[in-house]
Amino acid sequence: MKRRKFLKKSAIGLGLGYVGAFPIESLTENQQLTTITILHTNDVHSRIDPFPADAGENAGRGGFARRSSIINQIRSESEHLLLLDAGDILQGTPYFNMFGGELEFKLMSRMGYDAATIGNHEFDAGIDGLLKQWPHINFPFVSSNYDFSDTALSGKVKKYLVLEKGRVKVGILGLGIELRGLVPESLFGNTLYLDPLPIANQMATFLKEEKKCDYIICLSHLGLEYQTDKVSDTIIAKNSKNIDLIIGGHTHVFMESAIFEKNLAGQPVMINQVGRNGTMMGRIDLLFEKNRRGKCVHCENFWV
Amino acid sequence: MMRLVLFAALISLLSISCRNVQHLARVDNVNMVTGAETHPYEDEDMLALILPYRKAMDSTMGEVIGFTAEEIRRSQPDGPLNRMVADIIHNTAEASVDRPVSFAVQNYFGLRIDALPEGQLTLGLIYELMPFDNYLVVLRISGTTVKEFADLIASLGGWPVSHGIEFGIEEDRAVDIMINGKPLNLSESYTLATNDYLANGGDNAFFLTEYQQHNTGILIRDALINYIVDSTAEGNNIGEDISGQRIYLRD
Numbered sequence: 001m002k003r004r005k006f007l008k009k010s011a012i013g014l015g016l017g018y019v020g021a022f023p024i025e026s027l028t029e030n031q032q033l034t035t036i037t038i039l040h041t042n043d044v045h046s047r048i049d050p051f052p053a054d055a056g057e058n059a060g061r062g063g064f065a066r067r068s069s070i071i072n073q074i075r076s077e078s079e080h081l082l083l084l085d086a087g088d089i090l091q092g093t094p095y096f097n098m099f100g101g102e103l104e105f106k107l108m109s110r111m112g113y114d115a116a117t118i119g120n121h122e123f124d125a126g127i128d129g130l131l132k133q134w135p136h137i138n139f140p141f142v143s144s145n146y147d148f149s150d151t152a153l154s155g156k157v158k159k160y161l162v163l164e165k166g167r168v169k170v171g172i173l174g175l176g177i178e179l180r181g182l183v184p185e186s187l188f189g190n191t192l193y194l195d196p197l198p199i200a201n202q203m204a205t206f207l208k209e210e211k212k213c214d215y216i217i218c219l220s221h222l223g224l225e226y227q228t229d230k231v232s233d234t235i236i237a238k239n240s241k242n243i244d245l246i247i248g249g250h251t252h253v254f255m256e257s258a259i260f261e262k263n264l265a266g267q268p269v270m271i272n273q274v275g276r277n278g279t280m281m282g283r284i285d286l287l288f289e290k291n292r293r294g295k296c297v298h299c300e301n302f303w304v
Numbered sequence: 305m306m307r308l309v310l311f312a313a314l315i316s317l318l319s320i321s322c323r324n325v326q327h328l329a330r331v332d333n334v335n336m337v338t339g340a341e342t343h344p345y346e347d348e349d350m351l352a353l354i355l356p357y358r359k360a361m362d363s364t365m366g367e368v369i370g371f372t373a374e375e376i377r378r379s380q381p382d383g384p385l386n387r388m389v390a391d392i393i394h395n396t397a398e399a400s401v402d403r404p405v406s407f408a409v410q411n412y413f414g415l416r417i418d419a420l421p422e423g424q425l426t427l428g429l430i431y432e433l434m435p436f437d438n439y440l441v442v443l444r445i446s447g448t449t450v451k452e453f454a455d456l457i458a459s460l461g462g463w464p465v466s467h468g469i470e471f472g473i474e475e476d477r478a479v480d481i482m483i484n485g486k487p488l489n490l491s492e493s494y495t496l497a498t499n500d501y502l503a504n505g506g507d508n509a510f511f512l513t514e515y516q517q518h519n520t521g522i523l524i525r526d527a528l529i530n531y532i533v534d535s536t537a538e539g540n541n542i543g544e545d546i547s548g549q550r551i552y553l554r555d
Contacts, residue, residue: 033329034326045416048354048357048358049354049358050340054421054422054423055421056418056419056421060339060340060341061337061338061339061340062338063338063346064350064354065346065347065348065350065351065354066338066340066343066345066346066347067338068346068347068349068350069343069345069346069347069350070336070338070343072347091435091436092416092432092435093428093431093432093435094361094364094365094427094428094431094432094435095357095361096435097431097435098357098360098361098364098365099357103353103354103357106353107350107353107354110349110350110353111350124436167326168326169326180505181505181506181507181508181510182506182507183506184501184504184506185504214325214326214328215326215328244328254335255335256335257333257334257335258333258335270331270333272333272335274335278338279337279338279339280335280336280337280338281335281336281338282333282335282336283333283334283335283336284331284332284333285330285331285332285333286328286330286331287328287329287330287331288326288327288328288329289326289327289329290324290325290326290327291324291325291327292323292324292325293323293324293325296327296329297329298327298329298330299327299328299329299330300329300330
């Protein structure tokens, strides 16, 4: 049995000699293509309705119902869809003051979000305020560097996620911003903030090596970059290994398109962020080719 | 024997090199603006879910409480919306504690919208401007702390400050600080009106945490609403009495 397997593999490895003896599928299988479409938002800030007519260039933009319609359309055309949010879902319109996030979470659950990370404004009604919304949330929150174990949210927030999309395994980790000095202590309570960079690298390596993930996404609410040495998406990207994509937020940057940074291994890390209030949505299409290490028919050079 | 070893080596080499992996072959990206022109459709199911919440919200938040003659914008280092909000904090604090306040400060990103539009102001819009339940507090602080605070404000690009203070920004630091027309005296103490978020060390204003706070019990948002309601009752448009620039960039 073992020997047959070897022969089958070597047939492909050594070229045409054995092809006649094996079904052609074994060749096409090796070039199995999978496409994954990622749609993402950040800093939506309770913007349930589109901006009103007097909102200048934002007039008519955004709104959950329009976004949902776009998502439905793309979902119907996509092989695999991944819908993600990088935090600060809450706070910014009276919908949050009146209903505490209930509507935001109900709508996101209905839209089919796969994951979100925790932004600083998710604490605005306190840990208990967020916990109260849990019955309305049917998607996982991922945060790798907030430790909630000494809070009422203990056990509710995931450290990482592994999602299988076709034959591709996608690993997701989440990074949150330093809370002290940004969020009143009375609101974040006993939540511990852990240094994001080492956590990001540990988690990405774990997802790659232990969980055998093919692609690793970091949902970050750290901010794109700062003039100081404050940790940011750019700093994480440059000092990381194994992270492929950082979907960011917090700094409300309307990026025309994603940027790439080189990581510690010289590999490209993609960073994207789409402003705020849902007036923009990011779309990233990934094409995966299952093939031998070092062989990829459809591969393009990202640095071109 | 030698042959067998070679054969085994070949097997392991092949099985490694032949293990299939997922190559990321191609990446495409587009960041789309979700405007009505390009995306005219709204999901009916979503609209139906939203409707009862919107009705409940509009019945309280849709109330028109004032009017502006023109758009009032926030900007850095200084802007009319900055000055209006800081002056309301200053004046409300003075009325509440019944003694003079030296100056008032509001963090820039605590103003959550870019502008009050020209025309009607609804209650909901003021909630959008100031969604946080922050209280108006008064602190007695040292001249050295005033300098430290002004430096923080300068390093962050300029925040809303009231008519009681003026300064320039030079290389991310505050220069020529004037309090009520007089140069800042580092050995004097001053009365600061601000929100409890900053007084508790928010936005890295850690140096304020050493001072005792007098909490007026007034939400900053309510101070804004009361000002708008009162001005409107007197027949005034909002923002007409905003005085001149307080923070300026020094070349």
